[in-house]
Amino acid sequence: MSNAYFQASAQPARPLTYWHFCDNEHDANECAELVLRNIKQATSPSLWWHQAHNEPLPEVGELNVVTNWQGEAVCIIETTQVSIVPFNEISDEYAALEGEGDKSLTYWKQVHWDYYHRELTGTAFAPQHDMPIVCHQFTVVFKDPSLSVG
Secondary structure (H helix, E strand, O other): OHHHHHHHHOOOOOOOEEEOOOOOHHHHHHHHHHHHOOOOOEEOOEHHHHHHOOOOOOOOOOEEEEEOOOOOEEEEEEEEEEEEEEHHHOOHHHHHHHOOOOOOHHHHHHHHHHHHHHHOOOOOOOOOOOOEEEEEEEEEEEEOOOOOOO
16 A cells, blocks of 8 residues: 555655554444544544553654554554643543544543553553643545445
8 A cells, every 4th residue: 555655746755654443353343434524533542552662652743544443444544733731631622533433532541541440551650630631633634446445
């Protein structure tokens, strides 16, 4: 997919990072589908996960290939905004950008609180209501036109 993107955009090819959302097949595939449909436009790992795994933070302008759980490329996204916000200060607007469930802040807090418990298992960190969250906003810049959107 990255080669097709670089050819179509007349840019020199370069390696891109491939990753999927979430920690389970159902949610990863559902989130990939939401991204394809331009409903999901953000994702929110904790800063502590990045620190525990020595993972760099996303950067504005960075390109990534989103995959499904099986590792099949779904689309290419470009990071448009990155901010660090305490869990208990996430806004209604940001929760809606995540595009999951009913898009409410209540839903976002419930599913993400559970997720952060799983995400931080085995690290030196435990979820706290004021823990720093990486609010990663993005836009789809390329997708295979043959992929069907359910």
